[in-house]
Amino acid sequence: MTGEIGQLALCLALALALxxxxxxxxxxxxxxxxxxxxxxxxxxxxxxxxxxxFSALTYASIVSDFSILNVAQNSSxxxxxxxxxxxxxxxxxxxxxLWVLVLSIYTAAIVFARRTHERMTSAALGVQGLLAxxxxxxxxxxxxxxxxxxxxxxxxxxxxPLLQDFGLAVHPPILYSGYVGLSASFAFAAAALITxxxxxxxxxxxFMLAAWIALTLGIALGSWWAYYELGWGGFWFWDPVENASxxxxxxxxxxxxxxxxxxxxxxxxxxxxxxxxAGFSLSLIGTFLVRxxxxxxxxxxxxxxxxxxxxxxxxxxxxxxxxALFAWRAPSLxxxxxxxxxxxxxTLLLNNVxxxxxxxxxxxxxxxxxxxxxxxxxxxxxxxxxxxLTFAPITVALLVLVPFGPRLAWKRGDARSTARLLLPAxxxxxVAGVAILAMTAPRSLAGAGAFAxxxxxxxxxxxxxxxxxxxxxxxxxxxxxxxxxxxxxxxVAGISLWRSEALEVLAPGxxxxxxxxxxxxxxxxGKTGPNYQAARAxxxxxxxxxxxxxxxxxxxxxxxxxxxxxxxxxxxxIFTDLYVALGDRxxxxxxxxxxxxxxLAPFIWLGALVMAAGGFAAxxxxxxxxxxxxxxxxxxxx
Amino acid sequence: MNAKKRRRLAFAIAILLAGAGAAAxxxxxxxxxxxxxxxxxxxHDKRVSAGVNFRIGGLVGMKSIRHxxxxxxxxxxxxxxxxxxxxxxxxxxxxxxxxxxxxALGALNDAGVFQASEVLAKHDERYxxxxxxxxxxxxxxxxxxx
Numbered sequence: 212m213t214g215e216i217g218q219l220a221l222c223l224a225l226a227l228a229l230x231x232x233x234x235x236x237x238x239x240x241x242x243x244x245x246x247x248x249x250x251x252x253x254x255x256x257x258x259x260x261x262x263x264x265f266s267a268l269t270y271a272s273i274v275s276d277f278s279i280l281n282v283a284q285n286s287s288x289x290x291x292x293x294x295x296x297x298x299x300x301x302x303x304x305x306x307x308x309l310w311v312l313v314l315s316i317y318t319a320a321i322v323f324a325r326r327t328h329e330r331m332t333s334a335a336l337g338v339q340g341l342l343a344x345x346x347x348x349x350x351x352x353x354x355x356x357x358x359x360x361x362x363x364x365x366x367x368x369x370x371x372p373l374l375q376d377f378g379l380a381v382h383p384p385i386l387y388s389g390y391v392g393l394s395a396s397f398a399f400a401a402a403a404l405i406t407x408x409x410x411x412x413x414x415x416x417x418f419m420l421a422a423w424i425a426l427t428l429g430i431a432l433g434s435w436w437a438y439y440e441l442g443w444g445g446f447w448f449w450d451p452v453e454n455a456s457x458x459x460x461x462x463x464x465x466x467x468x469x470x471x472x473x474x475x476x477x478x479x480x481x482x483x484x485x486x487x488x489a490g491f492s493l494s495l496i497g498t499f500l501v502r503x504x505x506x507x508x509x510x511x512x513x514x515x516x517x518x519x520x521x522x523x524x525x526x527x528x529x530x531x532x533x534x535a536l537f538a539w540r541a542p543s544l545x546x547x548x549x550x551x552x553x554x555x556x557x558t559l560l561l562n563n564v565x566x567x568x569x570x571x572x573x574x575x576x577x578x579x580x581x582x583x584x585x586x587x588x589x590x591x592x593x594x595x596x597x598x599x600l601t602f603a604p605i606t607v608a609l610l611v612l613v614p615f616g617p618r619l620a621w622k623r624g625d626a627r628s629t630a631r632l633l634l635p636a637x638x639x640x641x642v643a644g645v646a647i648l649a650m651t652a653p654r655s656l657a658g659a660g661a662f663a664x665x666x667x668x669x670x671x672x673x674x675x676x677x678x679x680x681x682x683x684x685x686x687x688x689x690x691x692x693x694x695x696x697x698x699x700x701x702x703v704a705g706i707s708l709w710r711s712e713a714l715e716v717l718a719p720g721x722x723x724x725x726x727x728x729x730x731x732x733x734x735x736x737g738k739t740g741p742n743y744q745a746a747r748a749x750x751x752x753x754x755x756x757x758x759x760x761x762x763x764x765x766x767x768x769x770x771x772x773x774x775x776x777x778x779x780x781x782x783x784x785i786f787t788d789l790y791v792a793l794g795d796r797x798x799x800x801x802x803x804x805x806x807x808x809x810x811l812a813p814f815i816w817l818g819a820l821v822m823a824a825g826g827f828a829a830x831x832x833x834x835x836x837x838x839x840x841x842x843x844x845x846x847x848x849x
Numbered sequence: 850m851n852a853k854k855r856r857r858l859a860f861a862i863a864i865l866l867a868g869a870g871a872a873a874x875x876x877x878x879x880x881x882x883x884x885x886x887x888x889x890x891x892x893h894d895k896r897v898s899a900g901v902n903f904r905i906g907g908l909v910g911m912k913s914i915r916h917x918x919x920x921x922x923x924x925x926x927x928x929x930x931x932x933x934x935x936x937x938x939x940x941x942x943x944x945x946x947x948x949x950x951x952x953a954l955g956a957l958n959d960a961g962v963f964q965a966s967e968v969l970a971k972h973d974e975r976y977x978x979x980x981x982x983x984x985x986x987x988x989x990x991x992x993x994x995x
Contacts, residue, residue, distance in 0.1 A: 442940070482860075549856055564863050568871035575875050590886035590983070592904060593879070594954075600878035605871065714920045714939060766943070775943035794920070794940035803920050805940050 214279050214357040217267035221351060224260035224315070227253045228344035231318070235337025239330050239406050247333045251322045254336055257343060258315040265312050268356050269299050277367050280360040281305065287367040287771045289742040290375070297380030298370040303502060303518075304356035306383060310498070311346045313384070313391040317418065318343065321395060328414050334402035335395070335414075342394055345525050353518045369771035372743065378436040386429030386456060390494040392422025393459055396466065397491035400484045401533055404540040412474040412483065417833050419487075423467055424826035426460045431819030442777035442792040444807040446706060446815055449598045454577040455497030458570050462490040465566035468559050468616075476621055478556050481541045482563070488533040493570075495526045500577070551623040558616035565609035572601035610664050610700065613693055614671030617686065632678060636670035651709065661704035668697035684832030692825025699818025705811025714794075718801045722753075726808030728789055729753040730762075735793070735802055743767040745778075748793045748802065752782065764793040764804075788812040884954065888984030889931040892957070899957045905933060906952040906981040914947060926951060926963070928988040937965040950981040 230253040238247035268281070272295050277283040285302040286295055294301075300309040318339040325332040350356070373379070395418035403411030433456065438446045447453060466486040472478040499522040550556035576593045583589050614636060618629045644663030648654060672694040675686060713725040717732040724730070733749040745767040752760040765778035782789040787810045794803030885903045887895065897903065910925030910932055917923065920939060925932045935953055945951060945968065955965040 552859075560860065560863060564867040567864070568867045571868070571871050572875055575879075579879070592884045592886065594882060594884055597878045597882040600882065601871070601874045604874065716919050777943060792940065795945075797916055803940055 213267050213271045213276055214359060217264045217271075217357040218355070220260040220264040220267065221347060221355075221357070224257050224264065224311075225344060225347040225351065227257040227260065228340045228347055231257055231340030232337050232344060233340075235333050235335070235340050236405075238333030239337065239402070241330060243333075244329075247329060250333055250336045250340070251325075254315075254318045254322050254340065257340070258319045261308075261312050261315045264357075265299075265308055268305060268308060269296060272296065272299050275367065277365070278360055278363040279356070280358045281356045283360050283364050283367045285368065285370055287369040287742070289771055290370060291741050293377070294370060294375045294380065298374070300383045301370050301374040301380075304350070304354045306387075307346065307350050307354050307502075308356055309383060310387055310391060311343055311350065313387045314339065314343050314346065314394060317392060317395045320418070321398070324414070324417065328408060328410070331399070331402045331406045331408040331411060332414065334405045335398040338398035338401045339394065342398070342529070345528070349518075349521050349525065353521055366771070369742075369769065372767065372769040372772055372774045372776045373440065375742075375769075376436065376440055378432055379440070382429060382432045382436060385425055385432060389422050389424075389426030389429050389463075390456075390459060390497065392418060392425055393463060393487075393491040393494050395419075396422065396463075396487040397529075397533065400487035401536055403544075404484065404536045407540065407543055409477070409480065409544055410474075412470045415487070416470060416474065417830060419463065419467055419470065420826055420830040420833065423460070423463045424823050424830065426456065426463055427819055427823045427826065430456050430460055431816050431823075435816050438812070439779050439781055440776070442779050442805070444710070444712070444790050444792075444805075444809065446703075446812070449576070449593075449595050451577050452501050454573050455493075455500045458573050458577075459490055459493040459497060461566050461570040461573070462486055462493055465563045465570075466490055468562045468566075472556050472559050472621075476550070476556065478550060479560070479563070480544050481537075484537060484541060484544075486563075488530070488537060492526065492530045492533075493574075495522070495529060499523060499526055550621070553619065553626045554624045555616060555619045555621050557624075558612065558619055561612055562609065562616065565605055565612070569602055569605045569609070572605065573598070576601070607660075607664060610668060610696060613668055613696065617675050617689055617693075618671075632674060633671060636667055636674060639670040640664070640667035642666075653709075655708045658704050658708040661700055661708075665697040665700045665704070668700070669694055672697070685829055688825045688829035688832060690825075691828055692822045695818045695821030695823075695825055697818070698814050698821055702811050702814030702816070702818060705814065706809045709810045711808045713806045715804055716797050716801050717804050723804060723806065725806040726787075726789075727754060728806075728808065730791065730804070730806055732802070732804060733761075735796075738765070740767065742771060743769045746793065746796070746802075748791075748804070750780070750791060750804075752789065762789070762791050764791045766793045783813055785813050785817075786811060886952075888928045888987065889926055889933040890928055890984075890988055892933050892963075893931045897957060899959050899961075902954070902956045904952055904954050905935070905963055906950070906984055907933075908981070908985070909945065909947050909949055909951050911947050923962075926953065928984050930988040933963050934961070935963040935965050935968075937968050939966075939968065941968055952981065 231250050234246045234250035234253060237243050238250050271279050271282050272286050273292065275282065275286060275288045281302065281304050285305070286298055290298065299305045318336065321332060321335055321339065396415050399411050399415035399418070402408070433453065434446050437448065438444070466483065469479045469483045469486055473480050473483040499519065502518060502522060576597050580591050580593055583591055614633055615629065618632055640663040643666035644659040647662040648656070648659040651658060672690040675690040711726040713723050715723040717723060719732055719734045722729050722731045729752070731751045731753065733751055735746050735748045738745040738747045745765045747763050747765045750762045750764070751758055752762055760782055762780040762782060764780040767776045767778060769776070777792050779790060779792045787808060790807040790809055792805045794805055796802050887897060887903055887905055889905065889907050892905065905926055907926040907928040910927045913925035915923045921936070922941060923934060923936045925934050937953070952969045953963065953965040954967040955963055958964050
C-alpha cells in the first residue's frame with residue numbers, strides 16, 4: 212500500500228509541477244493575476260505531494276517493507292532506527308527524491324517570500340516548476356524508489372556501513388539545500404530576463420545566502436566525515452565528488468559578491484545573471500558526475516548509463532535554455548553607474564575574476580580526465596599536486612586582496628585613507644609571519660606566509676568591526692565571514708605543513724611515538740555492536756612519561772553488508788588533534804597502528820562554521836529589514 | 850569612448866588576463882601532474898619506464914600477499930594475463946583481499962617492482978573500480994556478476 216501511495220503522490224506532484232510551470236510563465240504577463248494565484252497554489256500542492264511521497268518511502272524503510280525493491284536493497288531489519296531514516300537518502304533513488312523535496316521546499320519559499328515584483332516571482336515559479344517536472348520525470352522513468360519486489364525477501368541487503376554514521380547521514384540534506392538552493396537564484400535570474408526586471412537581486416538574495424550557507428556547512432561536514440571516517444588523516448582529497456560540491460560554492464561566493472554591486476549601483480548586472488545561471492549549472496553538473504557513475508571516486512555510488520544520459524540532457528536543456536535567454540534578453544538590461552579604478556566595485560570585480568579562475572582550474576582538473584577518456588580511451592587522473600599548483604596560488608592571491616574590499620567606498624574610493632587604516636593589519640601580518648618562521652620546526656616559508664595572510668585577514672576584520680562601528684549588520688556579516696576564511700586557512704596550513712605521522716606494527720605492551728606523544732597498545736578486544744562485530748584497541752597516550760588519555764580506535768565488520776569500516780579515535784585540544792586508526796591484524800597478537808598529530812586541524816571546520824555564521828548574520832540582516840532601499844543610501848562606506 | 854564602454858573593455862581585459870593566467874597555470878600543472886592508469890598488461894606492453902608515477906589496477910593475485918618487517922607488505926596485481934609485483938609500506942584498505950579489485954598509485958623501481966604510495970580497494974562488495982573492470986575486460990577475464 213505504501214508503495215502505491217508514494218507512486219500516486221509522485222504522479223500528482225508531476226502534474227502540479229507542470230501546472231506550476233505553465234501558470235507561472237503565464238503569470239509573467241501583467242494582466243494575468245489569476246495565473247499567478249494558480250501558480251502559487253499548485254506550487255504549494257506540489258510540496259504537499261512530494262512530502263507525501265518522501266514520507267511514504269521513509270515509512271517503508273522504518274517498518275522494513277522489503278516488498279519495495281529500494282528498501283530491500285538498501286536497508287535491513289538489523290539497522291538502528293536512525294539509519295533506517297537517514298538511509299532513505301543513502302541510495303540513488305532516495306537521494307533524487309530528497310533532491311525534488313528540497314526543490315519543492317524552495318519553490319514554496321518563493322511563494323511565501325513574494326511581496327513585490329509579482330510578475331518576476333511568477334516567472335521564477337514557472338522555472339522552478341519546470342525543473343521539478345524534469346526531475347520528477349527522471350525519477351519516475353529511471354529511478355523510481357517505489358518499484359515492487361516479488362517475492363518479497365525476508366531480509367534486506369543493508370546500507371553501506373560507511374554511510375551508517377551521523378555526520379554522513381546529515382551531510383546530503385544540507386548539501387542538497389545548497390545545491391538545489393542555487394536553483395532559486397537561477398530561477399530568479401531567468402525570470403528577470405523573461406520579465407526584463409532590472410531589480411532582481413533583492414528578491415533573489417535571501418535564497419542565494421541560504422544556498423551559500425548550506426553549501427558551506429555541507430562541504431565542511433563532508434570534509435570532516437572524510438577526515439574521521441576514512442582513516443587517512445586528510446581533510447580534502449580533491450576527489451571529483453568533492454570538487455563537484457566546491458565548484459558551485461566558489462560560484463555562489465562570486466555571486467554573493469557581484470550582486471552586492473548589482474543591487475547597490477547596478478554594476479555587473481549581466482555578469483551577475485550569468486553567475487546565477489553558472490552556479491546552478493554546476494550543481495547540475497555535480498549531480499551528473501556523482502549520479503551517472505562516470506567517475507572513479509572514493510565515494511562509490513550506484514550507476515546506470517541511462518540515468519547519466521537523462522541528466523546530461525537535462526543539463527543541456529537547462530544551461531542551453533538559460534544561456535539562449537541570456538543572449539536574447541541581457542543586452543536590454545542596462546548596466547548601472549560607472550565606477551573609478553579605485554572603488555569597491557573594482558575589488559568586487561577582482562574577487563569575481565579570481566573566483567571564476569579558481570573555479571575554472573577545478574573544473575578542468577575534474578573534467579579533463581573524463582573528456583580524455585571519452586575521446587581517446589586514455590585513462591588518467593589528476594591528483595592533489597595539480598590543484599596545489601593551480602587552485603592554491605589563485606586562492607592565496609584572492610585572500611590577500613580580501614581586506615581592501617570592505618574598506619573602499621562605492622564608485623570612487625580613497626586609496627590613501629584605506630591604506631592608512633589597513634597599516635596596522637600589515638604590521639600584524641608581518642609580525643605573525645616572522646614569529647611563525649622563528650618559532651616553528653620545521654621552518655616553513657609557506658607556513659609563515661599562510662599565517663601572515665591569516666593574520667592580515669583577521670586584523671582587517673577586526674579593524675572593520677571597530678572602525679566602522681558596525682554601522683550595518685551586513686558589514687558585521689562580511690567581517691565575520693572573512694575572519695572565518697582566515698581561521699580555515701590557519702587549519703589548512705597547520706595540517707599540511709606540520710603534521711607528524713607514524714605507522715607501526717605493535718604487539719600488546721609495545722609503544723610507538725608520534726609528534727610529542729607516546730602511544731602504548733594495551734590490547735585489542737572483541738566488541739559486539741547492534742549490527743556489527745568490532746575489534747577495539749585500548750591505547751594509552753603518554754606525554755612526558757605521564758598518562759594523559761586512553762583511546763579506542765576500532766575496526767568494524769558488518770555481516771549483513773559484508774564490509775569493514777575503520778573508526779578512528781581522535782583526541783582534540785582545538786589546537787591539535789591526536790588521530791589514531793587501527794589497521795590490519797598481522798598475526799595472533801600484532802596489529803598495524805597508524806597515528807597522526809595534526810596541529811590546528813579543528814580550525815579548518817571551525818573556520819567554515821564562522822563563515823556560515825557570517826552568512827547567517829547577512830541573512831538575518833536581510834530578513835529583518837526587507838524594506839531597505841539600498842539605492843537611496845549613496846553615502847560612501849566610511 | 851564613453852565611460853560605460855571603457856568599463857566594459859576593462860572588464861573584458863581583466864577576464865581575459867585572468868583566463869590566460871589560469872590557463873598557463875593549468876597547462877604547466879597538467880604537464881607534470883597527470884597520472885595515467887595502466888593495467889598490468891599495459892605496463893608490460895608499453896614498457897613503462899622506472900620512476901614514472903602512474904596508477905595500476907587489477908585484481909590482487911591469489912596467495913601473493915606477503916607481510917614484511919613492520920607495515921611493509923608486498924603483493925601482485927594481475928589482470929589474468931600479466932602480473933606486476935607491488936611493494937607498499939602503509940595501511941591496506943579494509944576491503945583488500947586476494948582475488949579482489951585494487952588500484953595502487955606509485956612508480957616502478959629499477960627492478961620492475963611497483964612501489965606504491967597509496968593503495969585503494971573497492972568500497973563495498975558490489976562495487977568495482979571502473980578502470981579495473983575495463984582492464985579485466987580487455988584481458989578477457991571479466992565475468993559479469995562477479
